[in-house]
Amino acid sequence: MSHISTTSHRRWRRPRPRSTAPGCVFVLRPCQSARLVADLHNGIRHRTPRALTDEPVPLRIRPVDQGKEWSEETLERARAIIARYPQKKSAVMPLLFLAMAEDGRLTSTGMRQVADLVGITPAQVLSVASFYTMYKRDRTGKYLISACTSISCMLADGDEVFEAIETEAGVPHGETDEEGLISVEHVECIGACGGATAVQVNYELIEGVTPEKARELVRWLQQERPQTVNTDQMQEMFGGRRSFDWAIAEEDSAVGPFPAFPSLGTVGRNGERSQ
Known part of the structure; x- marks a missing residue:
């Protein structure tokens, strides 16, 4: 039964x-x-x-953490993002990523700046920032490794992959190593069930990861310390079965522990940060 x-x-x-x-x-x-x-x-x-x-x-x-005042370049990016929405407050979520990219994490200054730009209170901004786990209010390492342990990945040895990452990095879930290089977390479904087990580095996806490949991934980050990370490159080096064949090559790379979006200035190409 x-x-x-x-x-x-x-x-x-x-x-x-x-x-x-x-x-x-x-x-x-x-x-x-x-x-x-x-x-x-x-x-x-x-x-x-x-x-x-x-x-x-x-x-x-x-x-x-008071953070720092935004640069004029960051403010211009923020205004361009807000202009895409019929209501300013609809831009809160992308602006929070912009604030993370500015300070390395969400600070009180960054959240207050978002509130001022969209015309809501800092408490309302905090309510969004504290609800979603991708908004980091603690500083993360240069590389944020996120291992899926939801049902599909769990059935495909997701727990073993996550434990291999923790052990090799010497970092438990939700923590960062003393050097500030690697942070580790387990996450719920990241939308790659057909390619389980799925892992992300700075939100760049790798599918079909095994425990041994997970350990190789950590060692590569520790030894090579790439300036940017690219999903296609890491899939070739450390991945396995995919959900489906990727028809279009991904040229953009992530430059830090936040999503790679051109509008946020968080994209790199050919191993270098784009302007």
Whole structure:
């Protein structure tokens, strides 16, 4: 008889040391949601849940970061983006990526600048920024590795691929190495189920990744440290089965841990950042 297991598949992380530095505020770390695992057919084995610790969910300390004022070039990009929308506030989401590209993460100054440009309050901007996980309010490494652990990738050894990335990088989920080079996270579906297991580096997609290829990917980033990362190049080097054949070569590359869009100035070509 079919049944549902509500056991979480992700282990709790140890709490970070608390800080008494002035200007710090305390923000609760969201609990990682439990996964519903269905036994759809007899003989299909459930994954063994990882052990949980007895530690409570910690308070996460987020230092107040004022950021910097936007350059005139960034403001021009922002105005061009806003002009594409019938209502200014519809441009909030692309402008948040622009703010990330400006400061390396979302800062209070960046979010306030977005609010001023579109005519809403900073609290309304924060409500968007805090809802979507692609908006990073903590600084990430130069390379953000996102491994899908949703159902299709999970059935194709997605957990093993993610563990290989964590182990090789020496970085657990949601954290960054001491050098500031690599950040690691597991994510839900990234729209490449036919090419599971799927991994992204700075949101550039690689399909059909195996645990061994995942380790090779991490070593390549650590040793070569490419200025930009390109989906076609990484697919050729570290990928396998694709959802479908990619008919058009992708010339644009990502220059940092945010989506590569020409309108944001976050695109590179031939290993160099485009202007």
